[in-house]
Amino acid sequence: MGIPHFLCIPFPIQGHVNPLMQCSLLLAKHGCKVTFVHTEFSYKRANTAGGDNMEEAQVELVTLPDGLDPQDDRSDVAKLLFSMKSTMPALLPKLIHDINASDVENKITCIIVTINMGWALEVAHKLGIKGALLFPASATSLASAACIPKLIEDGIIDSQGVPTKNQEIQLSPNMPMMDTSYFPWRGFKKIFFEHLVQEMQTLKLGEWWLCNTSYGLEPGAFSISPKFLPIGPLMENSNRSSFWEEDTGCLEWLDQQPPQSVVYVSFGSLAVMDPHQFKELALGLDLLHRPFIWVVRPANDDKENVNSYPRDFHGSKGKRVGWAPQKKILNHPSLACFISHCGWNSTLEGICAGVPFLCWPCTTDQFLNKSYICDVWKIGLGLDKDETEIISRGEIRKKVDQLLVDEDIKARSLKLKELTLNNIQEGGQSSKNLNFFMDWAK
Structure with a gap:
């Protein structure tokens, strides 16, 4: 049996790429093999920003096209999202096949995605590869999204995600009160909210929902689903994932x-x-x-x-x-x-x-x-x-x-x-959870 080999696929915005790259570096540090998928556009951009150093060479970078033209506006997140969703699923199996062919001993054992990339978990599922989500925001945000069907059923939000009235609710008895006007999808267009509802269903294919947080920061959120696994704070230093050149x-x-x-x-x-x-x-x-x-x-x-x-x-x-x-x-x-x-x-x-x-x-x-x-x-x-x-x-x-x-x-x-920070020390809760996750991936 080879070592676990993770294929990490972030949605290509800075706030998703960073935590998944930090997670990749952490897995590599623990002796796992990690291949990280950038879009061609992000890869060019991160490289132009001057990110590259030797200690990060243990994470292999590969690319897939995002389906947009070079001159398209990628700050239009909805456009980017739906382009990727319609073009990338057909391309991923070949990428996986090529990666596996290059190292037969250590084939991909698990795919980790950030939210919006649930389609990759469907591809993995069809190919018999395990999957996990790394959620880039707080566990409380993930808990909110996971509760959408119940919130609609209880009449707290309508089918578009809009609160039916301004009130404070608790997602679970041990969570802080939450103002319904502050749900994390506030301001989403209808098409985006519909995508989120569908995405949360797809993400159930991931056996673990890894959270960049610690149990102590938001303890209540973990009662929402047994899939939640806090492995944070992810604090590896990566200069390979910045889209802009840093002014040092x-x-x-x-x-x-x-x-x-x-x-x-x-x-x-x-x-x-x-x-x-x-x-x-x-x-x-x-x-x-x-x-x-x-x-x-x-x-x-x-x-x-x-x-x-x-x-x-x-x-x-x-x-x-x-x-x-x-x-x-x-x-x-x-x-x-x-x-x-x-x-x-x-x-x-x-x-x-x-x-x-x-x-x-x-x-x-x-x-x-x-x-x-x-x-x-x-x-x-x-x-x-x-x-x-x-x-x-x-x-x-x-x-x-x-x-x-x-x-x-x-x-x-x-x-x-x-x-x-105690969570990520040897023997800390997040550290133990990460070890558990790597054992599961084997």
Whole structure:
């Protein structure tokens, strides 16, 4: 019997590629064979961003076309999704066959996908290969999606996923109360919600739903399904999965700042900010009179960012970067707090760095993550919008000042960091779960 050989297939957006690459590196470190499938487009993009190093050579990269033309807009996630769903299932069996032919001793034993790639589990199933899901958001988001049929049946949402009324519910008795307007599919178009419902059915073909979380972070979520297996936080360092080139110059700049003085601002890889809000944020950062790092991501098609800085913005105390080595920044002794969109990857990275949050959720599961940060773990504060739906410069300044003198939040952040990282130490719960999963794959 050879070693387990995993074929990992992420949906090609940054927030899915990262955790699955980290999971791949972890499996490879434990002596498994791992082949990672990029789309041709993502592969080119990640390579142009300068990602490649020797220690990651233990994960083999292969590619499949996503079915779109080179000039198509891949930031249109629905277009990308349905193109892949209609073209890739026919191509995957040949890829599997070729990989197996090249190493007969160690054929593929298990396919791991992220959500939206359930079709690959169907292909695996037909070929008699085991399957698993790695869910890139929180276990609570996965629990919400798994409960959709019941939520419809109980009249909490309609068949389009829209809450029938604003209320707070509990998905299970030991989970925190959840505002129905914050379900992670909020803002999905009808076609996307229908895809999600269908996808959750398909994903049942995966015997395990691996979660990038720890039991201690969201214990209640694990009562929803026996398939849930927490193996997080996934914290392997990978520079092979970034779609933008990282500006590492900001690390030297950080070295020159006083301890716990710098405010870090980043809204992840997908968020696009309204120009008026962008200006208010810029002026808010000026008002802080503190050093800051602000990630102003390049637009998806490499054009200049749509937002122009306001005339009266000085930014003299800060550093603006296009894309940043986030983990290194968060773990730097100069860092004071993280103004975040509360995407799950960023939330985990902030927790593992023990950094207090200022929450600025924009979409989908981020509102849910915010309620965990502010109400459950109590390691951050929310930013409130004014009557024009804008987060004002005054609000930004007020909350930063409030957060940075709150010793209780700082203490809880450090405690949560320790508890969370203990899971991935030898003998920790997530570590044991990963060993169990690898044994199962054999």
